[in-house]
Amino acid sequence: MREGPDIARIAALVADPARSSMLLALMDGRALTATELSGLAGVTKQTASGHLAKLVDGEVLAVEAQGRHRYFRLAGAHVAALIEALMVFSSDAAPPVRTGPKEPALRKARVCYDHLAGEMGVALYDRARVAGWLTDDLSVTEAGWSRFSAIGVSPESLPRSNRPQCRACLDWSQRRHHLAGLIGKATLDRLFALSWARRLPASRVVAFTPEGERRFREWIG
Protein backbone atom coordinates (compact mmCIF):
# COMPACT_ATOMS: atom_id res chain seq x y z
CA MET A 1 0.00 0.00 0.00
CA ARG A 2 2.01 2.93 -1.25
CA GLU A 3 1.91 6.23 0.61
CA GLY A 4 1.90 8.95 -2.00
CA PRO A 5 0.92 12.58 -1.83
CA ASP A 6 -2.58 13.03 -0.49
CA ILE A 7 -4.24 13.97 -3.74
CA ALA A 8 -7.52 12.44 -2.61
CA ARG A 9 -7.93 15.10 0.03
CA ILE A 10 -7.83 17.98 -2.41
CA ALA A 11 -9.87 16.11 -4.99
CA ALA A 12 -12.57 15.52 -2.37
CA LEU A 13 -12.80 19.26 -1.83
CA VAL A 14 -13.59 19.74 -5.50
CA ALA A 15 -15.77 16.65 -5.76
CA ASP A 16 -18.88 18.19 -4.27
CA PRO A 17 -21.26 19.87 -6.77
CA ALA A 18 -21.84 22.89 -4.57
CA ARG A 19 -18.14 23.45 -3.98
CA SER A 20 -17.21 22.92 -7.61
CA SER A 21 -19.82 25.49 -8.65
CA MET A 22 -18.21 27.98 -6.33
CA LEU A 23 -14.75 27.27 -7.65
CA LEU A 24 -15.92 27.69 -11.24
CA ALA A 25 -17.50 31.00 -10.34
CA LEU A 26 -14.18 32.20 -8.96
CA MET A 27 -12.15 31.14 -11.97
CA ASP A 28 -11.82 34.67 -13.30
CA GLY A 29 -9.85 35.73 -10.27
CA ARG A 30 -12.55 37.88 -8.69
CA ALA A 31 -13.50 37.63 -5.06
CA LEU A 32 -17.12 36.92 -4.14
CA THR A 33 -19.03 36.99 -0.87
CA ALA A 34 -20.37 33.94 0.91
CA THR A 35 -23.98 34.83 0.13
CA GLU A 36 -23.27 35.33 -3.55
CA LEU A 37 -21.54 32.00 -3.70
CA SER A 38 -24.36 30.26 -1.88
CA GLY A 39 -26.78 31.53 -4.50
CA LEU A 40 -24.57 30.44 -7.36
CA ALA A 41 -24.17 27.00 -5.86
CA GLY A 42 -27.87 26.64 -5.15
CA VAL A 43 -27.58 25.97 -1.43
CA THR A 44 -28.51 27.88 1.70
CA LYS A 45 -26.16 30.21 3.50
CA GLN A 46 -25.48 27.73 6.27
CA THR A 47 -24.48 25.02 3.86
CA ALA A 48 -22.32 27.38 1.85
CA SER A 49 -20.62 28.56 5.00
CA GLY A 50 -19.62 25.00 5.80
CA HIS A 51 -18.33 24.41 2.29
CA LEU A 52 -16.32 27.61 2.28
CA ALA A 53 -14.78 26.79 5.64
CA LYS A 54 -13.62 23.46 4.24
CA LEU A 55 -12.16 25.09 1.14
CA VAL A 56 -10.30 27.70 3.14
CA ASP A 57 -9.05 25.08 5.56
CA GLY A 58 -7.75 23.06 2.63
CA GLU A 59 -6.02 26.17 1.27
CA VAL A 60 -7.98 26.06 -1.94
CA LEU A 61 -9.59 29.41 -1.27
CA ALA A 62 -8.27 32.50 0.44
CA VAL A 63 -10.57 34.72 2.43
CA GLU A 64 -10.45 38.40 3.15
CA ALA A 65 -12.75 40.08 5.62
CA GLN A 66 -13.95 43.58 4.86
CA GLY A 67 -16.58 45.02 7.13
CA ARG A 68 -19.28 42.47 7.59
CA HIS A 69 -18.52 40.82 4.29
CA ARG A 70 -16.09 38.01 3.68
CA TYR A 71 -14.64 37.87 0.21
CA PHE A 72 -13.46 34.53 -1.11
CA ARG A 73 -11.07 34.01 -3.98
CA LEU A 74 -8.91 31.24 -5.35
CA ALA A 75 -5.80 30.69 -3.25
CA GLY A 76 -3.49 30.95 -6.24
CA ALA A 77 -2.78 30.15 -9.85
CA HIS A 78 -2.22 26.50 -9.03
CA VAL A 79 -5.88 26.22 -8.07
CA ALA A 80 -6.94 27.64 -11.42
CA ALA A 81 -4.58 25.19 -13.10
CA LEU A 82 -6.25 22.33 -11.28
CA ILE A 83 -9.73 23.42 -12.29
CA GLU A 84 -8.61 23.76 -15.88
CA ALA A 85 -7.11 20.30 -15.80
CA LEU A 86 -10.51 19.04 -14.69
CA MET A 87 -12.36 21.01 -17.35
CA VAL A 88 -10.39 19.22 -20.04
CA PHE A 89 -12.56 16.17 -19.39
CA SER A 90 -15.79 17.93 -20.29
CA SER A 91 -15.67 19.64 -23.64
CA ASP A 92 -18.30 22.21 -22.73
CA ALA A 93 -17.05 25.74 -22.23
CA ALA A 94 -17.79 27.58 -19.04
CA PRO A 95 -20.69 30.04 -19.29
CA PRO A 96 -19.89 33.68 -18.57
CA VAL A 97 -20.41 35.08 -15.10
CA ARG A 98 -22.38 38.20 -14.52
CA THR A 99 -21.42 40.86 -12.06
CA GLY A 100 -23.86 43.53 -11.13
CA PRO A 101 -23.09 46.31 -13.62
CA LYS A 102 -23.67 49.61 -11.94
CA GLU A 103 -22.89 52.98 -13.18
CA PRO A 104 -20.32 52.54 -15.97
CA ALA A 105 -18.30 55.59 -15.01
CA LEU A 106 -18.02 54.36 -11.43
CA ARG A 107 -16.95 50.96 -12.63
CA LYS A 108 -14.24 52.44 -14.78
CA ALA A 109 -12.54 54.74 -12.30
CA ARG A 110 -13.45 56.14 -8.92
CA VAL A 111 -11.97 57.21 -5.64
CA CYS A 112 -11.72 54.58 -2.92
CA TYR A 113 -10.94 56.50 0.28
CA ASP A 114 -7.94 58.36 -1.15
CA HIS A 115 -6.68 56.15 -3.95
CA LEU A 116 -7.71 54.95 -7.39
CA ALA A 117 -10.24 52.14 -7.78
CA GLY A 118 -12.23 50.62 -10.62
CA GLU A 119 -10.92 49.18 -13.87
CA MET A 120 -8.10 51.67 -14.07
CA GLY A 121 -6.98 51.02 -10.50
CA VAL A 122 -7.04 47.27 -10.99
CA ALA A 123 -5.13 47.61 -14.25
CA LEU A 124 -2.44 49.58 -12.44
CA TYR A 125 -2.15 47.03 -9.66
CA ASP A 126 -2.08 44.07 -12.01
CA ARG A 127 0.59 45.67 -14.13
CA ALA A 128 2.67 46.53 -11.08
CA ARG A 129 2.62 42.94 -9.92
CA VAL A 130 3.27 41.36 -13.30
CA ALA A 131 6.02 43.77 -14.30
CA GLY A 132 7.82 43.41 -10.99
CA TRP A 133 7.35 46.91 -9.63
CA LEU A 134 6.18 45.27 -6.44
CA THR A 135 7.31 42.13 -4.69
CA ASP A 136 5.02 39.49 -3.26
CA ASP A 137 5.05 41.16 0.14
CA LEU A 138 4.17 44.47 -1.51
CA SER A 139 7.39 46.36 -1.13
CA VAL A 140 8.43 48.58 -4.01
CA THR A 141 11.37 47.39 -6.09
CA GLU A 142 14.11 49.40 -7.72
CA ALA A 143 12.36 49.12 -11.06
CA GLY A 144 9.13 50.13 -9.40
CA TRP A 145 10.54 53.35 -7.97
CA SER A 146 12.02 54.36 -11.28
CA ARG A 147 8.63 53.84 -12.87
CA PHE A 148 6.73 55.72 -10.21
CA SER A 149 9.14 58.63 -10.21
CA ALA A 150 8.33 59.11 -13.89
CA ILE A 151 5.07 60.68 -12.72
CA GLY A 152 6.63 62.31 -9.68
CA VAL A 153 6.10 59.73 -6.96
CA SER A 154 9.36 59.05 -5.14
CA PRO A 155 10.28 57.72 -1.69
CA GLU A 156 11.19 61.22 -0.56
CA SER A 157 7.90 62.70 -1.68
CA LEU A 158 5.91 60.35 0.54
CA PRO A 159 4.94 61.71 3.96
CA ARG A 160 6.40 59.92 6.95
CA SER A 161 3.62 57.96 8.50
CA ASN A 162 2.98 54.63 10.12
CA ARG A 163 0.42 53.93 7.46
CA PRO A 164 1.68 51.20 5.12
CA GLN A 165 3.53 52.49 2.13
CA CYS A 166 1.80 50.07 -0.17
CA ARG A 167 -1.36 48.09 0.32
CA ALA A 168 -3.73 46.04 -1.78
CA CYS A 169 -7.37 46.97 -1.45
CA LEU A 170 -10.23 44.84 -2.68
CA ASP A 171 -12.31 46.45 -5.41
CA TRP A 172 -16.07 46.03 -5.11
CA SER A 173 -16.89 46.38 -8.79
CA GLN A 174 -14.00 44.35 -10.12
CA ARG A 175 -13.66 42.06 -7.13
CA ARG A 176 -9.94 42.22 -7.53
CA HIS A 177 -7.17 44.18 -5.88
CA HIS A 178 -6.16 47.73 -6.63
CA LEU A 179 -3.30 49.84 -5.37
CA ALA A 180 -3.76 51.47 -1.96
CA GLY A 181 -1.56 52.74 0.85
CA LEU A 182 0.61 55.84 0.78
CA ILE A 183 1.79 55.13 -2.72
CA GLY A 184 -1.77 54.63 -3.90
CA LYS A 185 -2.75 58.03 -2.55
CA ALA A 186 0.34 59.72 -3.98
CA THR A 187 -0.34 58.22 -7.38
CA LEU A 188 -3.92 59.46 -7.45
CA ASP A 189 -2.77 62.90 -6.35
CA ARG A 190 -0.35 63.02 -9.25
CA LEU A 191 -3.05 62.00 -11.72
CA PHE A 192 -4.97 65.11 -10.70
CA ALA A 193 -1.87 67.32 -10.62
CA LEU A 194 -0.90 66.23 -14.11
CA SER A 195 -4.47 66.88 -15.29
CA TRP A 196 -4.74 63.34 -16.58
CA ALA A 197 -7.99 63.12 -14.65
CA ARG A 198 -10.27 65.14 -12.39
CA ARG A 199 -12.92 64.39 -9.81
CA LEU A 200 -16.53 64.90 -10.77
CA PRO A 201 -18.24 67.03 -8.10
CA ALA A 202 -20.49 65.29 -5.57
CA SER A 203 -19.47 61.90 -6.78
CA ARG A 204 -16.69 59.39 -6.45
CA VAL A 205 -16.18 59.24 -10.20
CA VAL A 206 -12.67 59.91 -11.49
CA ALA A 207 -13.01 61.24 -15.03
CA PHE A 208 -9.97 60.72 -17.22
CA THR A 209 -9.41 63.04 -20.15
CA PRO A 210 -8.83 61.16 -23.44
CA GLU A 211 -5.26 62.39 -23.47
CA GLY A 212 -4.87 61.50 -19.79
CA GLU A 213 -6.10 57.96 -20.26
CA ARG A 214 -3.76 57.49 -23.19
CA ARG A 215 -0.80 58.68 -21.15
CA PHE A 216 -1.81 56.61 -18.14
CA ARG A 217 -1.97 53.41 -20.16
CA GLU A 218 1.28 54.30 -21.85
CA TRP A 219 2.84 54.88 -18.44
CA ILE A 220 1.86 51.52 -16.97
CA GLY A 221 3.00 49.89 -20.22
Next chain:
Amino acid sequence: MREGPDIARIAALVADPARSSMLLALMDGRALTATELSGLAGVTKQTASGHLAKLVDGEVLAVEAQGRHRYFRLAGAHVAALIEALMVFSSDAAPPVRTGPKEPALRKARVCYDHLAGEMGVALYDRARVAGWLTDDLSVTEAGWSRFSAIGVSPESLPRSNRPQCRACLDWSQRRHHLAGLIGKATLDRLFALSWARRLPASRVVAFTPEGERRFREWIG
Protein backbone atom coordinates in the same frame (compact mmCIF):
# COMPACT_ATOMS: atom_id res chain seq x y z
CA MET B 1 -27.47 28.12 -10.13
CA ARG B 2 -24.96 27.92 -12.92
CA GLU B 3 -24.49 24.72 -14.89
CA GLY B 4 -20.85 24.57 -15.79
CA PRO B 5 -18.65 21.70 -16.83
CA ASP B 6 -19.09 18.74 -14.54
CA ILE B 7 -15.73 18.90 -12.86
CA ALA B 8 -17.18 17.47 -9.66
CA ARG B 9 -17.81 14.16 -11.36
CA ILE B 10 -14.19 13.65 -12.35
CA ALA B 11 -12.91 15.02 -9.05
CA ALA B 12 -15.10 12.53 -7.20
CA LEU B 13 -13.41 9.71 -9.08
CA VAL B 14 -10.04 10.84 -7.76
CA ALA B 15 -11.35 11.72 -4.32
CA ASP B 16 -11.33 8.19 -2.96
CA PRO B 17 -8.08 7.03 -1.29
CA ALA B 18 -8.11 3.63 -2.94
CA ARG B 19 -8.71 5.08 -6.39
CA SER B 20 -6.14 7.83 -5.97
CA SER B 21 -3.55 5.24 -4.94
CA MET B 22 -4.24 3.34 -8.13
CA LEU B 23 -3.91 6.45 -10.24
CA LEU B 24 -0.60 7.36 -8.60
CA ALA B 25 0.66 3.86 -9.28
CA LEU B 26 -0.17 4.30 -12.96
CA MET B 27 1.53 7.69 -13.29
CA ASP B 28 4.56 6.22 -15.01
CA GLY B 29 2.47 5.17 -17.98
CA ARG B 30 2.66 1.42 -17.38
CA ALA B 31 -0.40 -0.83 -17.43
CA LEU B 32 -1.17 -2.91 -14.34
CA THR B 33 -3.65 -5.71 -13.66
CA ALA B 34 -6.64 -5.43 -11.37
CA THR B 35 -5.10 -7.69 -8.74
CA GLU B 36 -1.86 -5.74 -8.68
CA LEU B 37 -3.78 -2.52 -8.26
CA SER B 38 -5.93 -3.96 -5.50
CA GLY B 39 -2.80 -4.82 -3.57
CA LEU B 40 -1.26 -1.40 -4.07
CA ALA B 41 -4.45 0.29 -2.96
CA GLY B 42 -4.83 -1.97 0.06
CA VAL B 43 -8.32 -3.26 -0.70
CA THR B 44 -9.76 -6.59 -1.72
CA LYS B 45 -10.25 -7.67 -5.31
CA GLN B 46 -13.97 -7.08 -5.21
CA THR B 47 -13.57 -3.54 -4.01
CA ALA B 48 -10.84 -2.81 -6.53
CA SER B 49 -12.99 -4.20 -9.30
CA GLY B 50 -15.72 -1.75 -8.44
CA HIS B 51 -13.29 1.16 -8.34
CA LEU B 52 -11.73 0.25 -11.65
CA ALA B 53 -15.12 -0.07 -13.29
CA LYS B 54 -15.95 3.45 -12.15
CA LEU B 55 -12.65 4.84 -13.41
CA VAL B 56 -13.05 3.20 -16.80
CA ASP B 57 -16.65 4.36 -17.05
CA GLY B 58 -15.49 7.89 -16.31
CA GLU B 59 -12.82 7.59 -19.02
CA VAL B 60 -10.04 8.19 -16.55
CA LEU B 61 -8.55 4.78 -17.18
CA ALA B 62 -8.35 2.69 -20.31
CA VAL B 63 -8.52 -1.07 -20.13
CA GLU B 64 -7.09 -3.75 -22.35
CA ALA B 65 -7.99 -7.43 -21.99
CA GLN B 66 -5.24 -9.96 -22.57
CA GLY B 67 -6.05 -13.54 -21.84
CA ARG B 68 -7.59 -13.72 -18.43
CA HIS B 69 -5.86 -10.53 -17.33
CA ARG B 70 -7.17 -7.03 -17.69
CA TYR B 71 -4.54 -4.33 -17.95
CA PHE B 72 -5.41 -0.83 -16.78
CA ARG B 73 -3.56 2.34 -17.72
CA LEU B 74 -4.23 6.08 -17.66
CA ALA B 75 -6.63 7.13 -20.41
CA GLY B 76 -4.25 9.81 -21.65
CA ALA B 77 -1.81 12.56 -20.89
CA HIS B 78 -4.61 14.82 -19.66
CA VAL B 79 -5.12 12.43 -16.76
CA ALA B 80 -1.46 12.65 -15.83
CA ALA B 81 -1.69 16.43 -16.03
CA LEU B 82 -4.63 16.36 -13.63
CA ILE B 83 -2.79 14.21 -11.11
CA GLU B 84 0.24 16.46 -11.27
CA ALA B 85 -1.97 19.50 -10.76
CA LEU B 86 -3.26 17.83 -7.60
CA MET B 87 0.24 16.98 -6.41
CA VAL B 88 1.14 20.66 -6.44
CA PHE B 89 -0.92 21.05 -3.28
CA SER B 90 0.86 18.31 -1.37
CA SER B 91 4.36 19.40 -2.29
CA ASP B 92 4.52 22.18 0.25
CA ALA B 93 2.10 20.58 2.68
CA ALA B 94 4.62 18.16 4.19
CA PRO B 95 8.00 19.83 4.70
CA PRO B 96 9.27 17.49 7.47
CA VAL B 97 9.09 14.44 5.27
CA ARG B 98 11.84 11.88 5.41
CA THR B 99 13.71 12.53 2.19
CA GLY B 100 15.05 9.23 1.06
CA PRO B 101 17.76 9.22 -1.54
CA LYS B 102 15.07 8.81 -4.18
CA GLU B 103 13.45 12.16 -3.46
CA PRO B 104 16.17 14.39 -4.92
CA ALA B 105 16.43 12.12 -7.91
CA LEU B 106 12.67 12.40 -8.45
CA ARG B 107 12.84 16.16 -8.25
CA LYS B 108 15.65 16.31 -10.73
CA ALA B 109 14.18 14.17 -13.49
CA ARG B 110 11.27 11.77 -13.70
CA VAL B 111 8.71 10.38 -16.07
CA CYS B 112 5.31 12.10 -16.11
CA TYR B 113 3.06 9.75 -18.08
CA ASP B 114 5.32 9.57 -21.14
CA HIS B 115 7.37 12.75 -21.05
CA LEU B 116 10.12 14.37 -19.02
CA ALA B 117 9.32 16.15 -15.74
CA GLY B 118 11.34 17.57 -12.86
CA GLU B 119 14.13 20.14 -13.03
CA MET B 120 15.38 18.90 -16.34
CA GLY B 121 11.93 18.94 -17.91
CA VAL B 122 11.24 22.43 -16.64
CA ALA B 123 14.64 23.62 -17.88
CA LEU B 124 13.84 22.30 -21.34
CA TYR B 125 10.44 23.97 -21.43
CA ASP B 126 11.78 27.28 -20.13
CA ARG B 127 14.56 27.32 -22.65
CA ALA B 128 12.16 26.46 -25.46
CA ARG B 129 9.94 29.39 -24.56
CA VAL B 130 12.72 31.91 -24.01
CA ALA B 131 14.71 30.96 -27.07
CA GLY B 132 11.66 31.06 -29.31
CA TRP B 133 11.43 27.38 -30.22
CA LEU B 134 7.79 27.64 -29.28
CA THR B 135 5.27 30.42 -29.75
CA ASP B 136 2.88 31.64 -27.11
CA ASP B 137 0.19 29.27 -28.35
CA LEU B 138 2.67 26.41 -28.16
CA SER B 139 3.24 25.73 -31.82
CA VAL B 140 6.77 24.83 -32.85
CA THR B 141 8.67 27.46 -34.81
CA GLU B 142 11.14 27.03 -37.64
CA ALA B 143 14.02 27.52 -35.22
CA GLY B 144 12.43 25.05 -32.87
CA TRP B 145 12.24 22.28 -35.44
CA SER B 146 15.85 22.74 -36.41
CA ARG B 147 16.82 22.45 -32.78
CA PHE B 148 14.67 19.39 -32.12
CA SER B 149 15.87 17.62 -35.25
CA ALA B 150 19.39 17.86 -33.84
CA ILE B 151 18.41 15.03 -31.52
CA GLY B 152 16.24 13.30 -34.08
CA VAL B 153 12.81 14.74 -33.40
CA SER B 154 11.24 16.01 -36.61
CA PRO B 155 7.67 16.66 -37.79
CA GLU B 156 7.81 13.55 -39.95
CA SER B 157 8.94 11.36 -37.07
CA LEU B 158 5.92 12.21 -34.96
CA PRO B 159 2.99 9.80 -35.20
CA ARG B 160 -0.20 11.21 -36.67
CA SER B 161 -2.62 11.59 -33.83
CA ASN B 162 -5.26 13.96 -32.58
CA ARG B 163 -3.26 14.35 -29.43
CA PRO B 164 -1.75 17.84 -29.27
CA GLN B 165 1.71 18.11 -30.75
CA CYS B 166 2.91 20.25 -27.91
CA ARG B 167 1.44 20.85 -24.50
CA ALA B 168 2.51 22.39 -21.22
CA CYS B 169 2.08 20.24 -18.12
CA LEU B 170 2.31 21.62 -14.59
CA ASP B 171 5.12 20.17 -12.53
CA TRP B 172 4.31 19.38 -8.88
CA SER B 173 7.86 19.70 -7.56
CA GLN B 174 8.85 22.76 -9.55
CA ARG B 175 5.45 24.45 -9.75
CA ARG B 176 6.27 25.33 -13.30
CA HIS B 177 5.52 23.90 -16.70
CA HIS B 178 7.37 21.19 -18.48
CA LEU B 179 7.15 19.98 -22.05
CA ALA B 180 4.39 17.46 -22.80
CA GLY B 181 2.40 16.36 -25.84
CA LEU B 182 3.68 14.33 -28.77
CA ILE B 183 6.90 16.28 -28.92
CA GLY B 184 7.46 15.78 -25.21
CA LYS B 185 7.13 12.05 -25.60
CA ALA B 186 9.35 11.97 -28.69
CA THR B 187 12.04 13.95 -26.89
CA LEU B 188 12.09 11.60 -23.92
CA ASP B 189 12.24 8.60 -26.25
CA ARG B 190 15.27 10.11 -27.92
CA LEU B 191 16.99 10.71 -24.59
CA PHE B 192 16.80 6.99 -23.94
CA ALA B 193 17.76 6.05 -27.50
CA LEU B 194 20.81 8.30 -27.33
CA SER B 195 21.71 6.77 -23.95
CA TRP B 196 21.79 10.21 -22.39
CA ALA B 197 19.55 8.78 -19.69
CA ARG B 198 17.82 5.59 -18.63
CA ARG B 199 14.85 4.67 -16.46
CA LEU B 200 15.48 3.25 -13.05
CA PRO B 201 13.45 0.06 -12.59
CA ALA B 202 10.31 0.18 -10.45
CA SER B 203 10.44 3.95 -10.18
CA ARG B 204 9.62 7.08 -12.12
CA VAL B 205 13.20 8.33 -11.84
CA VAL B 206 15.02 9.24 -15.03
CA ALA B 207 18.75 8.86 -14.41
CA PHE B 208 20.98 10.95 -16.63
CA THR B 209 24.55 9.83 -17.24
CA PRO B 210 27.12 12.56 -16.54
CA GLU B 211 27.91 12.71 -20.22
CA GLY B 212 24.22 12.66 -21.09
CA GLU B 213 23.42 15.55 -18.79
CA ARG B 214 26.29 17.56 -20.20
CA ARG B 215 25.07 16.99 -23.75
CA PHE B 216 21.48 17.71 -22.81
CA ARG B 217 22.36 21.06 -21.27
CA GLU B 218 24.57 21.84 -24.22
CA TRP B 219 21.72 20.96 -26.55
CA ILE B 220 19.18 23.24 -24.94
CA GLY B 221 21.80 25.98 -24.85
Next chain:
DNA sequence: ACGATGGTTCGGCTATCATCGAACCATGAG
Protein backbone atom coordinates in the same frame (compact mmCIF):
# COMPACT_ATOMS: atom_id res chain seq x y z
C1' DA C 1 -30.03 52.02 21.19
C1' DC C 2 -32.25 49.23 17.71
C1' DG C 3 -33.33 46.73 13.71
C1' DA C 4 -31.53 44.79 9.31
C1' DT C 5 -28.21 42.09 7.02
C1' DG C 6 -24.07 38.99 6.38
C1' DG C 7 -22.29 34.98 8.31
C1' DT C 8 -21.56 30.98 11.57
C1' DT C 9 -22.79 27.12 14.80
C1' DC C 10 -25.57 23.26 16.27
C1' DG C 11 -28.53 19.18 15.92
C1' DG C 12 -30.87 15.87 13.49
C1' DC C 13 -32.27 13.69 9.17
C1' DT C 14 -31.07 11.32 5.04
C1' DA C 15 -28.62 9.50 1.17
C1' DT C 16 -24.62 8.03 -0.71
C1' DC C 17 -20.85 4.97 -1.04
C1' DA C 18 -16.80 2.26 0.28
C1' DT C 19 -16.14 -2.16 2.13
C1' DC C 20 -16.11 -7.14 2.48
C1' DG C 21 -18.10 -12.14 2.50
C1' DA C 22 -19.89 -15.21 -0.54
C1' DA C 23 -21.26 -16.88 -4.70
C1' DC C 24 -20.58 -16.74 -9.57
C1' DC C 25 -18.34 -16.50 -14.60
C1' DA C 26 -14.17 -17.07 -17.58
C1' DT C 27 -9.75 -18.46 -18.91
C1' DG C 28 -5.69 -21.30 -18.90
C1' DA C 29 -2.82 -25.37 -17.21
C1' DG C 30 -2.30 -30.21 -16.50
Next chain:
DNA sequence: CTCATGGTTCGATGATAGCCGAACCATCGT
Protein backbone atom coordinates in the same frame (compact mmCIF):
# COMPACT_ATOMS: atom_id res chain seq x y z
C1' DC D 1 -12.44 -32.95 -17.67
C1' DT D 2 -10.96 -30.74 -13.55
C1' DC D 3 -8.89 -27.58 -10.80
C1' DA D 4 -6.64 -23.17 -9.85
C1' DT D 5 -6.59 -18.38 -10.76
C1' DG D 6 -8.17 -13.69 -12.44
C1' DG D 7 -12.09 -11.06 -12.21
C1' DT D 8 -17.09 -9.67 -11.49
C1' DT D 9 -21.76 -9.40 -9.25
C1' DC D 10 -24.75 -9.23 -5.23
C1' DG D 11 -26.35 -8.02 -0.71
C1' DA D 12 -25.75 -6.31 3.90
C1' DT D 13 -23.39 -3.06 6.82
C1' DG D 14 -21.45 0.92 8.59
C1' DA D 15 -19.40 5.40 8.23
C1' DT D 16 -19.23 9.66 6.12
C1' DA D 17 -20.98 13.89 4.74
C1' DG D 18 -24.36 17.02 2.58
C1' DC D 19 -28.45 19.38 3.74
C1' DC D 20 -31.60 22.48 6.18
C1' DG D 21 -34.24 24.73 10.32
C1' DA D 22 -33.33 27.38 14.11
C1' DA D 23 -30.72 29.98 16.98
C1' DC D 24 -26.77 32.86 17.53
C1' DC D 25 -22.91 36.44 16.73
C1' DA D 26 -21.03 40.62 14.37
C1' DT D 27 -21.33 44.65 11.78
C1' DC D 28 -23.51 48.51 9.57
C1' DG D 29 -27.02 52.26 9.08
C1' DT D 30 -30.15 55.25 11.23
